[in-house]
Amino acid sequence: MLKRNRIVKFKEMLxxxxxxxxxxxxxxxxxxxxxxxxxESVGFFKEVRIIDFLTDTQWTPLFTNKxxxxxxxxxxxxxxxxxxxxxAVPVGLISAIYLSEYATVKMRHIxxxxxxxxxxxxxxxxxxxxxxxxxxxLKKFIxxxxxxxxxxxxxxxxxxxxxxxxxxxxxxxxAVPMGLREGAYALGSHKIQVAFKxxxxxxxxxxxxxxxxxxxxxxxxxxxxxxxxxxxxxFTLNPLVPIETITAYIVQISLGDTPHGTLEYQTxxxxxxxLFILTFALNVISFKLKRRFQEIYE
Amino acid sequence: MDRDxxxxxxxxxxxxxxxxxxxNITLNIYAKAVTSLxxxxxxxxxxxxxxxxxxxxxxxxxxxxxxxxxxxLDLYSRDVDITDLRREIGMVFQKPNPFPKSIxxxxxxxxxxxxxxxxxxxxxxxxESLKKAALWEEVKDRLHESALSLSGGQxxxxxxxxxxxxxxxxxxxxxxxxxxxxxxxxxxxELITELKKNYTIIVVTHNTAQAARVSDFTAFLYLxxxxxxxxxxxxxxxxxxxxxEEYLTGKFG
Numbered sequence: 001m002l003k004r005n006r007i008v009k010f011k012e013m014l015x016x017x018x019x020x021x022x023x024x025x026x027x028x029x030x031x032x033x034x035x036x037x038x039x040e041s042v043g044f045f046k047e048v049r050i051i052d053f054l055t056d057t058q059w060t061p062l063f064t065n066k067x068x069x070x071x072x073x074x075x076x077x078x079x080x081x082x083x084x085x086x087x088a089v090p091v092g093l094i095s096a097i098y099l100s101e102y103a104t105v106k107m108r109h110i111x112x113x114x115x116x117x118x119x120x121x122x123x124x125x126x127x128x129x130x131x132x133x134x135x136x137x138l139k140k141f142i143x144x145x146x147x148x149x150x151x152x153x154x155x156x157x158x159x160x161x162x163x164x165x166x167x168x169x170x171x172x173x174x175a176v177p178m179g180l181r182e183g184a185y186a187l188g189s190h191k192i193q194v195a196f197k198x199x200x201x202x203x204x205x206x207x208x209x210x211x212x213x214x215x216x217x218x219x220x221x222x223x224x225x226x227x228x229x230x231x232x233x234x235f236t237l238n239p240l241v242p243i244e245t246i247t248a249y250i251v252q253i254s255l256g257d258t259p260h261g262t263l264e265y266q267t268x269x270x271x272x273x274x275l276f277i278l279t280f281a282l283n284v285i286s287f288k289l290k291r292r293f294q295e296i297y298e
Numbered sequence: 299m300d301r302d303x304x305x306x307x308x309x310x311x312x313x314x315x316x317x318x319x320x321x322n323i324t325l326n327i328y329a330k331a332v333t334s335l336x337x338x339x340x341x342x343x344x345x346x347x348x349x350x351x352x353x354x355x356x357x358x359x360x361x362x363x364x365x366x367x368x369x370x371l372d373l374y375s376r377d378v379d380i381t382d383l384r385r386e387i388g389m390v391f392q393k394p395n396p397f398p399k400s401i402x403x404x405x406x407x408x409x410x411x412x413x414x415x416x417x418x419x420x421x422x423x424x425x426e427s428l429k430k431a432a433l434w435e436e437v438k439d440r441l442h443e444s445a446l447s448l449s450g451g452q453x454x455x456x457x458x459x460x461x462x463x464x465x466x467x468x469x470x471x472x473x474x475x476x477x478x479x480x481x482x483x484x485x486x487x488e489l490i491t492e493l494k495k496n497y498t499i500i501v502v503t504h505n506t507a508q509a510a511r512v513s514d515f516t517a518f519l520y521l522x523x524x525x526x527x528x529x530x531x532x533x534x535x536x537x538x539x540x541x542x543e544e545y546l547t548g549k550f551g
Binding site: 104105177179180181182183184185186187188189190193197198201202 | 351353356358381382384385388389391393395396397398399407408411412457460461464
């Protein structure tokens, strides 16, 4: 009875190792990606000075007169991201407040999955939606609008990340203890005061984490901007003209016939590294905020 | 002893969905006295106290039949403004629930949401309320620190100060000491005794000793029925009902 069953023990060990391998796989992939990004970037910076990369206002690696300034691409990314956040944060937060504080249980069970369907639409569909529906629509109101522009790409990207903002913020608000709401009601609060003066501030770090994650998502979004925002790196914050984001540039080069090992080829890795640093920093901040939030209420 | 009745509960039945919690409760609450609602878990004592400031309205499918009169006014009539009612009848909860704001802002919250912006006036109320809650000396130099940095007992007194700041007539205490250690409990009980000079107080407790220490009147509830009610001295020395006697002597609970 008390003897160890060797077969069971062996099976346990086998399963444990298998699980370990699976989790190591994703760690290894990440490490490999970072290695490739960095090693190609090092090659790039042997030819281009970092100071030029960071301060030159032109990005023309495919022209005879080559310039390698990341600023125009960064500007395009910043512009579309700002527009997207301008849409997603207000709409997302208001939906989250509605879902968390106002909706009945039944209503929430219907509305929340519906909102999340937005996240299930393939981004390429959003891209064509921006190019073929939103841009022509906006042209009726803004005659000077170009066929490719940051505005409609940004707006549509904003719509796409609404569920991310609303779902994560709703989780944060839902996690605010019922006791706090009761305490506020017991002092004669109206519902809107409970929502905005108690629940919203109490969930603020969770909400901030959600917003940062949304920013990070917008920075990394590729398909919509590649299709609808254009392919002209411009150092401008004008949302009505074609621009190019970092991600769209990577698509452009990857799809083209740029020979392997050339400087032009290496630019996509240096762009990838820039993107990676941006989104990684934002995700770390978001993660830290989220943990702080959990510490308060657990 | 002649006392004014401030709250009359008349034939109250309450339900969560189809489940009946309170059964035909008729009870008078006297002004400027402490009334304990005592009984084992699940007897309906918390439900009863939450009917008095309509906190149960937050619970879906809650229903009350019968009447609860506050100064002669039916609390559940359509004319009652529920926010005014809750300012008049304040509440302190089982688990201290200070807002994640500063000590000062916790106490100021109730008057700020009424639209008061006069800083000096709010300062005055905050100081007065903290003094009444016997917390002023401990926190006066750190009013702008987070209320969450205080100990459990201090947090509960913040909640009392917060309730006092909106000038209630009645204060409901829903097992205010169940999350506190004996020292903090003693302080809250002392405070309740002090507050009854100016406020009507109702305390829910499952702790018989606490009911005996703090209250002038004690009501014993069991499985949704009000078994008996009377002056605390009488309930504890000559209980009329066998179940009360058994509860007091620890045969169940």
